[in-house]
Amino acid sequence: MLRQMRAPVAVLALAVVVGLAGAVPAAENSTAWEAAAAYVSSLPEGFNGIKGEVLKAKLEAGEQIFVLDVRQPSEFAAGHIEGALNVPVRSVPAALDKLPADKNAPIVVVCASAVRSGYVAMALAFKGYTNVKHLAAGYVAGWQKAGYPAVK
Amino acid sequence: MKTSLHFTVRGDETLMKLRAAHRWPALQPAFQQACASCHATCGDCHVSKAKSVRGGLMDGHSFLRVGPMEEACGTCHGGRVFPEYTGKNEGFPADVHWEKGRMHCAACHSVTQLHGDGTAYPDRHAVASKATCLGCHPNARAEGSSVEQHAVHRDRINCVVCHATVYRGCENCHVGAGAKSALQFKIGRSARPDAPYTYTLLRHVPTVRGMWDAKVADAMPGYDAVPTWKDTVPHNIQRKTPRTASCNNCHGNARIFLKPGDLNPTEAAANARVVVTTIPPRR
Numbered sequence: 001m002l003r004q005m006r007a008p009v010a011v012l013a014l015a016v017v018v019g020l021a022g023a024v025p026a027a028e029n030s031t032a033w034e035a036a037a038a039y040v041s042s043l044p045e046g047f048n049g050i051k052g053e054v055l056k057a058k059l060e061a062g063e064q065i066f067v068l069d070v071r072q073p074s075e076f077a078a079g080h081i082e083g084a085l086n087v088p089v090r091s092v093p094a095a096l097d098k099l100p101a102d103k104n105a106p107i108v109v110v111c112a113s114a115v116r117s118g119y120v121a122m123a124l125a126f127k128g129y130t131n132v133k134h135l136a137a138g139y140v141a142g143w144q145k146a147g148y149p150a151v152k
Numbered sequence: 153m154k155t156s157l158h159f160t161v162r163g164d165e166t167l168m169k170l171r172a173a174h175r176w177p178a179l180q181p182a183f184q185q186a187c188a189s190c191h192a193t194c195g196d197c198h199v200s201k202a203k204s205v206r207g208g209l210m211d212g213h214s215f216l217r218v219g220p221m222e223e224a225c226g227t228c229h230g231g232r233v234f235p236e237y238t239g240k241n242e243g244f245p246a247d248v249h250w251e252k253g254r255m256h257c258a259a260c261h262s263v264t265q266l267h268g269d270g271t272a273y274p275d276r277h278a279v280a281s282k283a284t285c286l287g288c289h290p291n292a293r294a295e296g297s298s299v300e301q302h303a304v305h306r307d308r309i310n311c312v313v314c315h316a317t318v319y320r321g322c323e324n325c326h327v328g329a330g331a332k333s334a335l336q337f338k339i340g341r342s343a344r345p346d347a348p349y350t351y352t353l354l355r356h357v358p359t360v361r362g363m364w365d366a367k368v369a370d371a372m373p374g375y376d377a378v379p380t381w382k383d384t385v386p387h388n389i390q391r392k393t394p395r396t397a398s399c400n401n402c403h404g405n406a407r408i409f410l411k412p413g414d415l416n417p418t419e420a421a422a423n424a425r426v427v428v429t430t431i432p433p434r435r
Contacts, residue, residue, distance in 0.1 A: 054243035057318040057335035062394040062401030062408050082407070149407070 035126055048121055049136030050108055052143045059083075066100050068092075069110045070120050071139070079150040081110065081143065089116040092123065099129070106131045113138035155268030158192040163275035171359070173374035182367040192228065197266075202227035218258050225257045231333070232320045237387040241335065244317050247388045260288070277344055277383065285311045285389075301396070310352035312386055313339055313402075314395040319386035322358035331358040339402070340410035340426045343379045354410055354426060355384035361418055376421040381410055404434030 058065060059081075067084035069076055076086040087095045089111065099107065107129060109117040117134035124132045135142050144150065157163055164187045172179045198215050201208050205227050210219050218224070226234035237257075239246025249255040258266070260283040273279045286293055294306045301314070321336040340354040357380050364371035394401045402408055409428040412420065 050243065053335050057337055058243065060407050061318050061337035062398075062405055064394065064398075064401070 036122075039122060039125055046136070048133045049114065050133040051136050052146055052148060055081075055108055055135060056143075056148050063106070066105060066107045067110060068099070068107055068120070069139075070116050071111050075112060077152065079144060079152055080139070082149065082151045084110065089120060092120050096127070099124075103127075103129045104131055107133070109134040110139050110143075111135075112140050114142070153194065153267050155270055155272050156266065157268070157273065157276055157279070158197070158266060159268070160272070161188050161191045162272065164188070166274040167378050170377045171372040171374050173372075173377070175368070175371055175373055179364060179368050179371045182364060182371075190228075196228075197224050218256065221256050221258075233387045236319055239388075241318065241320065241388070244335075244388060245390065248390055277346065285315075307348055308350045310342070310347075310349040312353050312384075312389070313351060314393060315389050315391070316353060316386035317388045317390055317393060319353070319355060319384060319388065321356040321384075323356060325358045325360040325363040337408065338381065338410040338414070339408055340381055340428055342383050343426050344383055347383065351428075353384050353386060354379075354381040356381055379423045379426045380419045381415075381423050381426050399435040403432045406431050 055065070055067075059067075067081050069080050069084040069086045070089040070092060071080075071086070072088050073086060076084075080086070085098060087098065107124065109120045109124070109132065111117040111120075111134075114134060114137055117138065121132045121134040153159055165183065168179065168183055168187070169176050196202065198217070198219060199209060199213070201210055201223050205223075210216060210223050216224070222234070235241055237247045237250050239251070245251065249260070253259075262281050262283070264281040265279055265283065269279075269281060271280070276282060291297065292299070292302060292311070294302050297303055318335050318337045320333045322331045322333050324331050334356075336355060338354050339351055341350060342352045359378075359380055361372065361375050409431055410423075410426065411431075412424075412427050412429065415423050415427065
């Protein structure tokens with residue numbers, strides 16, 4: 001599974017870097033680039049993804065994991081992981097006060113297909129959150145299709 | 153050796169007899185051909201490697217008193233216990249006995265337990281010399297323990313409920329559509345009448361109602377007599393877990409318990425006595 005994930009996630013990571021650079025088109029933002037480069041070059045095995053099976057088991061075993069669902073409210077309303085907080089991707093920077101105060105607390109970011117969640121996981125890492133992962137394959141393929149418990 | 157459960161595989165037979173009830177004579181030949189063919193003899197643990205890893209010898213023709221753990225034990229117990237013990241379940245740590253102590257299986261599982269003591273026990277839970285937590289950690293006993301939670305929960309809760317992490321169980325069946333393993337963690341009631349505790353961890357086993365259909369018709373009229381969520385002893389013990397960190401990681405946390413709604417409807421009757429119907433309130 002990880003091997004299958006590797007190529008698309010690597011592409012995503014590069015897209016994030018390119019996207020970041022694109023956000024400041026006037027000139028190269030060397031500070032942003034240094035942060036992005038450090039993040040990308042130190043990506044761990046699995047690219048900070050967590051399999052749905054592992055997340056489900058951890059939640060069932062009582063681990064206190066903050067699940068941040070960055071999909072649109074309509075997607076969230078159709079089904080989500082119990083206890084998840086819904087903050088649409090573009091609203092995350094303005095909603096940091098809703099995240100755990102402890103920046104070392106485990107956070108798992110969820111979206112439909114692990115694209116939006118990858119951006120948010122990286123952004124939170126830049127903000128100093130040290131234990132952020134995102135749901136590998138996303139909610140649809142990584143959770144819903146597996147038949148894992150969902151609430152509406 | 154003749155009373156060793158490794159040799160007799162009597163544990164599986166005990167459960168299958170209960171499920172087969174009066175149909176046991178009809179099922180027994182198929183059981184012998186399938187499940188009971190897995191028994192181990194002396195050389196399987198002391199000389200050769202299991203067929204599952206294409207056989208071969210562990211150390212030439214030497215008869216090893218205690219073979220390498222990964223070959224002598226891990227080849228037959230490599231689906232669940234060995235990966236669990238050595239931290240191969242992605243996202244979950246190795247057992248503290250391995251992580252900190254690099255303890256061989258035989259450090260806890262004595263030669264008497266493995267070879268048998270002359271008594272033909274019905275299953276591994278009944279073996280007098282089986283490994284127990286309190287055997288090495290007598291100070292953890294509820295009476296007089298310096299740990300408040302040990303005293304609070306007394307003998308109602310098995311040690312592993314708080315001190316194990318996630319483990320693997322199976323869905324569906326070996327013989328039919330093929331079993332699929334899944335990470336699990338469910339607290340439920342023990343179905344063992346001799347259990348010294350009420351609540352323990354339960355693991356789903358892949359025994360489905362129609363698993364013998366292709367070989368023996370109506371093979372398990374007593375299917376509902378044995379739960380398919382059975383007492384398990386995960387081999388990934390930890391001193392600290394989310395459950396040792398906070399009362400409310402169990403109390404009020406419904407998803408950590410095996411509830412009636414979690415059951416496959418075809419297995420509801422078999423597991424009626426192990427499910428938890430009242431979730432302990434938040435503290």
